[in-house]
Amino acid sequence: MRSLINGVEDWLISVQDRGFQFGDGLFETLVVDSGEIKNWSLHWERLCAGCERLFIPQPAEMLLLSEIDHLSSGIGKEIVKIILSRGVGERGYAFKEMDATRVVSLHPWPEFPLENNEKGIELFVCQTPVAKQPALAGIKHLNRLENVLARHEWQTTQYAEGIMLDTEGNVIEGTMSNLFLVKNEKLLTPDLSVCGVHGVIRQRIIDQCKSQDISLEVTDVSLDMLKDADEVFICNSVIGIWPVRKIKSDEYSVAPAQELDQVDKSSASLTRLLQKGLLQ
Amino acid sequence: MRSLINGVEDWLISVQDRGFQFGDGLFETLVVDSGEIKNWSLHWERLCAGCERLFIPQPAEMLLLSEIDHLSSGIGKEIVKIILSRGVGERGYAFKEMDATRVVSLHPWPEFPLENNEKGIELFVCQTPVAKQPALAGIKHLNRLENVLARHEWQTTQYAEGIMLDTEGNVIEGTMSNLFLVKNEKLLTPDLSVCGVHGVIRQRIIDQCKSQDISLEVTDVSLDMLKDADEVFICNSVIGIWPVRKIKSDEYSVAPAQELDQVDKSSASLTRLLQKGLLQ
Numbered sequence A, B: 001m002r003s004l005i006n007g008v009e010d011w012l013i014s015v016q017d018r019g020f021q022f023g024d025g026l027f028e029t030l031v032v033d034s035g036e037i038k039n040w041s042l043h044w045e046r047l048c049a050g051c052e053r054l055f056i057p058q059p060a061e062m063l064l065l066s067e068i069d070h071l072s073s074g075i076g077k078e079i080v081k082i083i084l085s086r087g088v089g090e091r092g093y094a095f096k097e098m099d100a101t102r103v104v105s106l107h108p109w110p111e112f113p114l115e116n117n118e119k120g121i122e123l124f125v126c127q128t129p130v131a132k133q134p135a136l137a138g139i140k141h142l143n144r145l146e147n148v149l150a151r152h153e154w155q156t157t158q159y160a161e162g163i164m165l166d167t168e169g170n171v172i173e174g175t176m177s178n179l180f181l182v183k184n185e186k187l188l189t190p191d192l193s194v195c196g197v198h199g200v201i202r203q204r205i206i207d208q209c210k211s212q213d214i215s216l217e218v219t220d221v222s223l224d225m226l227k228d229a230d231e232v233f234i235c236n237s238v239i240g241i242w243p244v245r246k247i248k249s250d251e252y253s254v255a256p257a258q259e260l261d262q263v264d265k266s267s268a269s270l271t272r273l274l275q276k277g278l279l280q
Helices: A018-022 A038-055 A063-074 A144-153 A200-211 A223-227 A270-279 B020-021 B040-052 B061-072 B145-151 B200-211 B222-226 B269-277
Strands: A004-005 A013-014 A025-033 A077-087 A101-107 A121-125 A161-165 A171-174 A178-185 A185-191 A214-220 A229-238 A240-247 B004-005 B013-016 B027-035 B077-085 B102-108 B121-125 B159-165 B171-174 B177-183 B184-191 B218-221 B232-237 B240-247
Touching: A004 A063, A004 A144, A013 A018, A018 A077, A018 B020, A018 B077, A018 B145, A025 A038, A025 A063, A038 A063, A038 A077, A038 A200, A038 B145, A063 A077, A063 A101, A063 B077, A077 B020, A101 B218, A121 A229, A144 A161, A144 B020, A171 A185, A178 A200, A178 A223, A185 A200, A200 A214, A200 A229, A200 A270, A240 A270, B004 B061, B013 B020, B020 B077, B020 B184, B027 B040, B027 B061, B027 B232, B040 B061, B040 B077, B040 B200, B061 B077, B061 B102, B121 B232, B145 B159, B159 B240, B171 B184, B171 B222, B177 B222, B184 B200, B200 B218, B200 B232, B200 B269, B240 B269
Parallel strands: A121 A161, A121 A240, A185 A214, B121 B159, B121 B240, B184 B218
Antiparallel strands: A004 A101, A013 B013, A025 A077, A077 A101, A161 A171, A171 A178, A178 A185, A178 A229, A229 A240, B004 B102, B027 B077, B077 B102, B159 B171, B171 B177, B177 B184, B177 B232, B232 B240
């Protein structure tokens, strides 16, 4: 792994960095393909929203872009992760104006099984809940113990992802993804106003639905609604969209993954149509 | 600041440490006075409970003690902070068995105003809630953004601490302390089974009440109950106990801070009696 810390090629930070002390910061996971950062404007928007919420000074966009470019020039498809912490501080929660720590790192492209997309995945249902915390909802902050514990609940490759419910049993998200369901040609996705991460692909799907007149509702989603769905899929920046074929004993139809130019509306699989839209 | 990382005098950790990536770890803040670690067994107990909850291998107690001793030998009263993170990992929430990162650091004793104890403190009421998260309740983990945001709500020295409520309005704790109230010679402290940190001094007070037949209830505490209290105090490992003299417009009587041998039950201030017991 290569990384830049505040613009300098390095991989060590101070133990006094508040990212390490308190998880006091934000991150973004980007796909960079032959020099092109996918969905940059949405990642940047979320990072800025996080800075505002946590009172962390926003980095200069051009600086960040040049650092990403520096690390990823000449490579194919890789992952770039940005971590922005509040910086090095004293003991104790209080902080004054500080210089943030900016880490940009390069990671190999993860090779997922092709069948995750082609045949769909099976979802695990996690016991670890997502806590309702309006002060942190939506942003991609570094306090990720919930996701770590939820992801640790299953160890087999049978499940490609696990879904997490809030403390009242509403379906919120996957450990590393957002979730949508299709019912009667209508798209539904959990309301994330009190917990969960506003995913970049989730946002693109919402935008796509608006521009293409696809009916979509952001609402409370129960396990019963999932049970009853026609299609279910998950999404994130790295995987794009994966159809879900099974949750517990419930199975969902997964339309064939056609070549993009062969997908048309008559295929009646909203999941595949959205994949087509996303990839265009 | 001096620190040992896995036993070696150093102050740098990898950006890939999961403490930095996800706040994936635990900490303890200890008082060491002329070589004696205060309340070690309770700190150790909580650290072990945290390891069990987060599936982090427990460090050897003797090793940790020798590292604390190494750093603090020959000094007077100082703070030692232990951070135990899951260690250095790959990108992504999943983890296998890993070598934890163990950081032991030495910090100067913070000089608090004497009047915090003598006259009592004023408490700020924070807007940032404590999220209800049974999976993390009680343990002293590194996901501390709630505390950071709550502590940032006030900047003046008028308030020595702020109290935090859960998302349903129950009083839970201070940003860096636990809270007790006295009503009709009975002690009450918030139930921390779904959120909050099980403080070491809180535990000592609970134990003290049992052994001295002082009536104590661990229960839901509302702001109205605080309003109505005869005495209120906060506590943590570093400050011990501070009486509270004011919350918003409500004022509380604070008994004089007498010499320890002059305190007797007829003084009728449970806060001062508990201070005496703690210090014995």
